[in-house]
Amino acid sequence: MTVDDDQLDRSFAALADPVRRAMIARLSRGPATVNELAEPFPITKQAVSRHIQVLEAAGLITRTRDGQRRPCHLVPAALEALTSWIDNYRLETERRFRRMEALLKENES
Amino acid sequence: MTVDDDQLDRSFAALADPVRRAMIARLSRGPATVNELAEPFPITKQAVSRHIQVLEAAGLITRTRDGQRRPCHLVPAALEALTSWIDNYRLETERRFRRMEALLKENES
DNA sequence: TCCTTGATCAACTGATGTGTTGAATATAGG
DNA sequence: CCTATATTCAACACATCAGTTGATCAAGGA
Numbered sequence: 001m002t003v004d005d006d007q008l009d010r011s012f013a014a015l016a017d018p019v020r021r022a023m024i025a026r027l028s029r030g031p032a033t034v035n036e037l038a039e040p041f042p043i044t045k046q047a048v049s050r051h052i053q054v055l056e057a058a059g060l061i062t063r064t065r066d067g068q069r070r071p072c073h074l075v076p077a078a079l080e081a082l083t084s085w086i087d088n089y090r091l092e093t094e095r096r097f098r099r100m101e102a103l104l105k106e107n108e109s
Numbered sequence: 110m111t112v113d114d115d116q117l118d119r120s121f122a123a124l125a126d127p128v129r130r131a132m133i134a135r136l137s138r139g140p141a142t143v144n145e146l147a148e149p150f151p152i153t154k155q156a157v158s159r160h161i162q163v164l165e166a167a168g169l170i171t172r173t174r175d176g177q178r179r180p181c182h183l184v185p186a187a188l189e190a191l192t193s194w195i196d197n198y199r200l201e202t203e204r205r206f207r208r209m210e211a212l213l214k215e216n217e218s
Numbered sequence: 219t220c221c222t223t224g225a226t227c228a229a230c231t232g233a234t235g236t237g238t239t240g241a242a243t244a245t246a247g248g
Numbered sequence: 249c250c251t252a253t254a255t256t257c258a259a260c261a262c263a264t265c266a267g268t269t270g271a272t273c274a275a276g277g278a
Contacts, residue, residue: 005127012125015195017266018114028198030205034225047267049226054265068224068275076206079199083192086124089137090188096139097185126236143255156237158256163235177245177254 001077003059003085010058011082019043020051027061027074034070110186112168112194119167120191128152129160136170136183143179 003011014020023037038048052072055061059078063070112120123129132146147157161181164170168187172179 005130008130009125009127012121013265016118016122016125018118019266021114021117024198028201028205035223043266044268045225046227046269050266053226070225074198074202076199076202079195079202083195083199086188086192089133089183090185090192092137093183093185093188096137122235128236144253152236153238154254155239155256158254159236162256179255 001081003078003081007059008082008085010054011060011078014054014058014060015082017051017054019048020055023051023055023072024060024074027072031064031071031073033072037072110190112187112190116168117191117194119163120169120187123163123167123169124191126160126163128157129164132160132164132181133169133183136181140173140180140182142181146181 015024019041022040026032026037026040034045034049034052037052038045041048052061052063055072056063059075061072061074063072124133128150131149135141135146135149143154143158143161146161147154150157161170161172164181165172168184170181170183172181
C-alpha cells in the first residue's frame, strides 16, 4: 500500500498520542467498541470517540456496524505503509554507513 | 533499540510534519547543515532550526560540530525503533486474521 | 411506545505547535 | 580587532488539538 503526504501526516499524528497508541495495541488483539476502548482511560467517552475518528481518518482503523455498536478493526496494511516509508530512509542510511566504513578500512590499509 | 512512551510521542510527532519528513529524506542521503536543509523550503532559517531541534529531541538525528556549521546526521536505530513498535501490532493483527481464516475454512468443510 | 444503552455533535477552554521578526551568540578570516 | 556567516534565542500571532459539559441521534428491549 502506498500513501500520499496527507495520509502520512494523519497517520503519524495519530500515533503521536499515548491514548491512541494504546488503542492500537488493544485492537491488535481483536475488534473493540468505543466503550471497550474507553474502559482503561480516565477520560470521557466523547474524547475516546474523537480519538477513534482520528485513527479512522488516518486509515489506521475501519469500523463496522453491529446493532448499536460500532466495532473498530485495525488495518494492518496501513501500518505496513508507515513502516515501509520509514524503512526506506533507514536502509538508505545504513547502506551509506557501510560504504563509509568500507572506504575507511580501504584507506587505512 | 527500545524506547519509552515519551520517546514514541516525540518521534511520531516529529514525523507528523511534511517539512521534517523531507528533512529525513534529505539526511538519508548524507549529513547536512541548517542552511542546506533550509534551502528547499519557503520558510525562515529560524523555523528550520526549530524543526531540527524537534528531530534532535526525538533522537531521530544527532549533530556534530564543524567550525561554524552544525551538521545533522540521521540515526537509523531510532527509525528502527519506530518500525519495530508498529510491526509488533501489525504482525499480531495479521496472525489473528490468519487464524480467523483458518477457522472459517474449517467450519465450511 | 417508552426507556435504556451506544455513540456522536456542538460549543467552549487551555495547552501546544508552527510560523514570523528582531536581537544575540559563536566561529572563521582578513 | 572587525566583519561576515551560521545558528540560536525571545517574544509574539495564529491555528490546531485534547479535553470538558450538555444536547442529540440511533438501535434494542420491556
